[in-house]
Amino acid sequence: MASAYNPIYTDVPEKDVFALHFLQTLSNLRTQNSFSSPDNKTSDRVKKIKKAAYVSMARAAGGANRLWSRSLLHQAAKRNNKNVRFLRRKRRVTWLMRRRSNRGDPIEDVAAERLRNLVPGGGGMETSKLMEETAHYIKCLSMQVKVMQCLVDGLSPK
Amino acid sequence: MLESLVSLESMSLSSMDVSVLERLKWLQQQQQVLSTTNASPELLQFHGTNNDELLQNTFSHFQMLRSGFGPNYSMGFGPSHEAMDGCISRTNSCQMDQADTVGVMLKNSEENITISLKNKRKSEVKTREEEKTEKKIKVEAETELNMKARREKISKKMKYLQDLVPGCNKVTGRAGMLDEIINYVQSLQRQVEFLSMKLAVLNPELELAMEDLSVKQFQAYFTNLPVVVASKPSLMVDAPLFPLDQQGSLDLSVINPNQATTIEAPSASWETQSQSLYNTSSLGFQY
Numbered sequence: 545m546a547s548a549y550n551p552i553y554t555d556v557p558e559k560d561v562f563a564l565h566f567l568q569t570l571s572n573l574r575t576q577n578s579f580s581s582p583d584n585k586t587s588d589r590v591k592k593i594k595k596a597a598y599v600s601m602a603r604a605a606g607g608a609n610r611l612w613s614r615s616l617l618h619q620a621a622k623r624n625n626k627n628v629r630f631l632r633r634k635r636r637v638t639w640l641m642r643r644r645s646n647r648g649d650p651i652e653d654v655a656a657e658r659l660r661n662l663v664p665g666g667g668g669m670e671t672s673k674l675m676e677e678t679a680h681y682i683k684c685l686s687m688q689v690k691v692m693q694c695l696v697d698g699l700s701p702k
Numbered sequence: 703m704l705e706s707l708v709s710l711e712s713m714s715l716s717s718m719d720v721s722v723l724e725r726l727k728w729l730q731q732q733q734q735v736l737s738t739t740n741a742s743p744e745l746l747q748f749h750g751t752n753n754d755e756l757l758q759n760t761f762s763h764f765q766m767l768r769s770g771f772g773p774n775y776s777m778g779f780g781p782s783h784e785a786m787d788g789c790i791s792r793t794n795s796c797q798m799d800q801a802d803t804v805g806v807m808l809k810n811s812e813e814n815i816t817i818s819l820k821n822k823r824k825s826e827v828k829t830r831e832e833e834k835t836e837k838k839i840k841v842e843a844e845t846e847l848n849m850k851a852r853r854e855k856i857s858k859k860m861k862y863l864q865d866l867v868p869g870c871n872k873v874t875g876r877a878g879m880l881d882e883i884i885n886y887v888q889s890l891q892r893q894v895e896f897l898s899m900k901l902a903v904l905n906p907e908l909e910l911a912m913e914d915l916s917v918k919q920f921q922a923y924f925t926n927l928p929v930v931v932a933s934k935p936s937l938m939v940d941a942p943l944f945p946l947d948q949q950g951s952l953d954l955s956v957i958n959p960n961q962a963t964t965i966e967a968p969s970a971s972w973e974t975q976s977q978s979l980y981n982t983s984s985l986g987f988q989y
Contacts, residue, residue: 570905589902590895597894652856655880662887672852675859678883682866685890692897699904 557604562684562691565600572596595620601688605680613684615665 573596599620602613656671663674663681860879864870867886870879 570901574905589905590899593898593902593905594895597898652876652880655877655884658884659880659887662884662891670852672855672859675856675863678887679859679863679866682863682883682887682890685887685894689890689893689897692894692901696897696900696904699901 557606559687559691562601562604562687563694565604566597566688566691566695569596569600597688597692601684604687605684619664 570593573592598616602616605613652671656674659674659678660669663678665677669677856876860876863883864879867883870882
């Protein structure tokens with residue numbers, strides 16, 4: 545699958561990068577919650593692992609280079625009440641202006657809205673940019689899924 | 703009496719009723735004729751003799767005249783009076799009209815001025831509106847071009863997404879495509895959640911040996927690397943099935959020796975990368 549169609553850069557790093565990042569986040573999780581009670585297993589742990597997966601994916605995909613990854617990390621930092629580095633207020637003004645000028649077909653807009661809700665950080669993007677981000681997001685998601693599948697299969701008892 | 707009549711007639715300013723005056727004049731002539739023929743002796747008699755008979759004669763004459771031209775007289779007088787009054791009224795009205803006209807003229811001038819001003823404003827407004835419409839037309843044309851460019855971009859990207867998303871070739875049209883893409887993204891996200899749940903179940907069993915775990919996990923991904931780096935079919939695609947209980951050295955033994963070189967390089971990179979990742983703190987986000 546060459547980038548002939550899309551001259552815009554949507555390359556995704558290799559799987560190992562994803563794996564590394566994911567493992568790192570998982571280990572961080574373990575270091576943080578090594579002494580936590582194993583009773584609250586299911587929901588909290590699931591949530592934490594899910595978060596770790598997304599964050600690691602965002603980091604692996606290029607950190608702050610992509611809008612969706614940036615917004616993901618932003619959200620994660622907000623939840624943790626940590627100092628958020630990627631504050632960009634100028635962006636908000638521009639995205640408001642872009643939204644006003646973003647008048648596409650009504651058929652497209654409905655589906656585009658759904659996409660925006662799905663892809664993180666999709667609220668402040670034009671439809672074309674949204675497409676790029678979804679492409680990259682899909683690639684990264686598929687990679688992350690593969691990594692996690694490998695891990696699960698590796699860890700699962702035989 | 704006739705003189706009085708004449709005086710009355712003269713008094714009438716009726717320039718309108720010329721016919722009545724003419725009639726009256728004719729009457730006067732007739733009367734004069736009559737008077738010269740008959741009246742003079744009567745007048746003489748009047749002056750000289752009894753007044754009563756003269757008066758009666760004059761009265762009878764008057765009555766005759768009056769009867770003869772009674773209706774005309776009455777007509778003449780009536781309308782003359784009316785005419786007089788009408789004339790007066792007319793003149794008055796004319797005067798009034800003149801005044802009115804003057805006022806109207808003034809008003810008209812004022813109105814003209816205001817009208818001219820309004821026209822100027824209207825013209826100005828019209829020019830502004832014209833300019834606005836022109837600008838609108840230009841802007842509309844520009845927006846149409848922009849829309850076309852945007853649509854082209856979006857269609858390009860949709861094609862790219864079509865290649866990405868499996869099973870998108872069948873569905874045509876933007877809406878269907880977008881729905882497919884949305885479904886795919888949702889399925890991927892659900893997979894992530896599912897796998898995280900699985901991991902959460904599996905993890906507590908392996909929480910004790912943290913460091914070993916990391917090494918083992920790395921080694922578990924060793925098998926994944928050849929899938930990414932090399933494309934030899936002899937390699938196991940289902941690398942995760944590889945047992946983890948064994949030590950790391952066994953991993954290499956299973957894999958083809960041909961691949962050893964390829965694996966070693968990534969292993970070195972693995973170690974370096976892992977070390978770097980572990981040593982260096984993250985970008986400020988910790989879990």
